[in-house]
Amino acid sequence: xCYGFDGEAALxxxxxxxxxxxxxxxxxxxxxxxxxxxxxxxxxxxTTKHTGRHLVPPGLISIQLWTMRDALWGAPGYDATLxxxxxxxxxxxxxxxxxxxxxxxxxxxxxxxxxIKASSSHDGIAENAAGLQQKIQNAVTLGQQYLVVPYLNSDxxxxxxxxxxxxxxxxxAAARAGLRYGYHNHAHEFTTDLGGGLRPWDILTSELDPKxxxxxxxxxxxxxxxxxSGEGVDDPEGFALDVIRxxxxxxxxxxxxxxxxxxxxxxxxxxxxxxxxxxxxxxxxQEYIVxxxxxxxxxxxxxxxxxxxxxxxxx
Numbered sequence: 001x002c003y004g005f006d007g008e009a010a011l012x013x014x015x016x017x018x019x020x021x022x023x024x025x026x027x028x029x030x031x032x033x034x035x036x037x038x039x040x041x042x043x044x045x046x047t048t049k050h051t052g053r054h055l056v057p058p059g060l061i062s063i064q065l066w067t068m069r070d071a072l073w074g075a076p077g078y079d080a081t082l083x084x085x086x087x088x089x090x091x092x093x094x095x096x097x098x099x100x101x102x103x104x105x106x107x108x109x110x111x112x113x114x115x116i117k118a119s120s121s122h123d124g125i126a127e128n129a130a131g132l133q134q135k136i137q138n139a140v141t142l143g144q145q146y147l148v149v150p151y152l153n154s155d156x157x158x159x160x161x162x163x164x165x166x167x168x169x170x171x172x173a174a175a176r177a178g179l180r181y182g183y184h185n186h187a188h189e190f191t192t193d194l195g196g197g198l199r200p201w202d203i204l205t206s207e208l209d210p211k212x213x214x215x216x217x218x219x220x221x222x223x224x225x226x227x228x229s230g231e232g233v234d235d236p237e238g239f240a241l242d243v244i245r246x247x248x249x250x251x252x253x254x255x256x257x258x259x260x261x262x263x264x265x266x267x268x269x270x271x272x273x274x275x276x277x278x279x280x281x282x283x284x285x286q287e288y289i290v291x292x293x294x295x296x297x298x299x300x301x302x303x304x305x306x307x308x309x310x311x312x313x314x315x
Contacts, residue, residue, distance in 0.1 A: 052281060052315040056288050061310050062092045062119060064255060064291040068299045069097060079110070084300060086116040088307050094289050095121035095142075096150070104138040111142075118142045119287065120216075120253065122150035122184065125166050132170055136177045146253065146287070147174050148182040148216050157194040157203060164207035171212035182253060183208065184216040190225030190243075201243070210248040217244060218291070220257035220266060223274055227264070237275050244283050253287040254279075256310065268296045269309035277315035 063085060065072065071081040078100040085093060095118050099107045111118055121144060126132035139147050147170075152163050171181035189201040222240040226232020232239025244251045258272030259265070269276075269290065280288075290306030 052277060054281070054284075054315050056280070056310045056313060058089070058311060059091055060286060060288055061090060061307060062094050062287050062289045063090055063303055063306065064094045064096060064122070064289050066096045066122070066293065067291050067295065067302055070295075071299045072097065072100065081299075082111070082116060083114050085303060086114045088304055089311070090116060090303070090307060092117040092119040092287075094119065094146075094148075094287075095144075104141040108142050118144055120144060120146035120148055120289070122148055124151075125149060125163065125170065132173060136174055136179065139174075139179055140177055144179065146180045146182055146216075148184050148253070150184045151186065152200075153186075153188055154200075155192055155194065157198060160194070160200045160203040161207060164204055167213055168207075168209045171209065175212055180214055180252065181212060182214040182216045183249075184255065185218050185225075185243075186221045187225035187228055190222070190231075191229045205247045205249065208249055210250065214250045214252040215244075215247055216253035216255065216289075217251050218255035218257065219274060219276065219279060220255065220259050220291075223259060224264060236273075237278050240279060241282050244279075251283060252285055253289060254285050255289050255291045256306070257291045257293075266292050266294045268292055268302050269306045271296065271305075277313060280313070280315040 068081050068085070072078050076084075082093070093111075093116060102110065107118070121139060121142075123135050123139075126135055135147065149167060152160070154160060167181070167183065174181040183204060185201070189204065190199060192200055194200065194203070217240070219240055222243050223232065223236040226236050226239030226243075256269060256276060258267040258269050258274050258276075260267045260271070261273040269292075288310055290303065290310065292302045292306070295302035
């Protein structure tokens with residue numbers, strides 16, 4: 001690992017180099033006019049995605065409700081926002097932020113009424129056996145397929161080992177209830193040095209039982225982790241694919257979140273530099289979950305852009 005590496009600056013240089021090369025190639029093949037028209041500056045995600053034969057099955061598209069939090073907490077509110085997601089075409093959502101005053105049974109009734117399913121949820125590790133039982137019972141009541149731990153962070157190896165042990169216990173209980181149990185990554189799992197170059201990701205992938213725990217790979221954070229570590233600057237998607245291939249655990253869910261090359265911020269799908277087609281072509285999953293923690297305009301627009309993007313992408 002290359003801790004302290006300035007991945008953002010290196011990525012900007014790399015993107016500029018690739019664009020310069022592309023502009024030069026275009027000029028040589030078809031005259032300077034094509035290059036000066038800005039073709040070399042088109043985001044990679046807009047130029048490389050619609051070339052394959054395969055499409056994301058519409059029934060596998062979802063959205064993480066953290067993306068919609070401003071609309072859920074404010075205007076137009078929870079019910080109107082979820083109804084709009086169903087109207088856009090989303091068949092399912094990944095829950096976050098609680099049930100907004102409803103019980104699990106009441107929320108299930110509401111979601112059934114608008115024609116949308118809660119297939120997954122982000123839930124932290126339970127504090128005790130009763131909390132675990134309640135978490136599992138809520139997921140079963142809602143008809144979920146997945147329970148996912150959304151975030152853990154420590155610079156101590158023993159914490160990660162303890163959490164892995166706890167997740168294995170929870171995953172076994174979830175499996176007995178017919179649920180899949182997963183872990184969702186950020187970037188720090190790939191960049192935090194726990195000593196001797198050992199990373200949190202190394203511990204998780206070695207300690208989590210692959211028969212019980214799957215991975216929900218957040219592609220934005222995997223790409224960012226590769227860039228920030230220095231390992232993925234030249235090939236961010238390749239780093240993400242190595243993460244997917246090398247893990248003993250199955251990767252069953254993606255968070256599909258784009259990334260602005262200039263500043264590393266999250267981007268609405270299709271407006272950043274991540275080549276999702278390449279990743280999807282190499283590894284398909286059971287759920288493609290739209291997410292943008294910082295919607296470019298409004299949460300509603302992010303949801304609409306994301307759904308359209310996943311319906312059209314060819315790989």
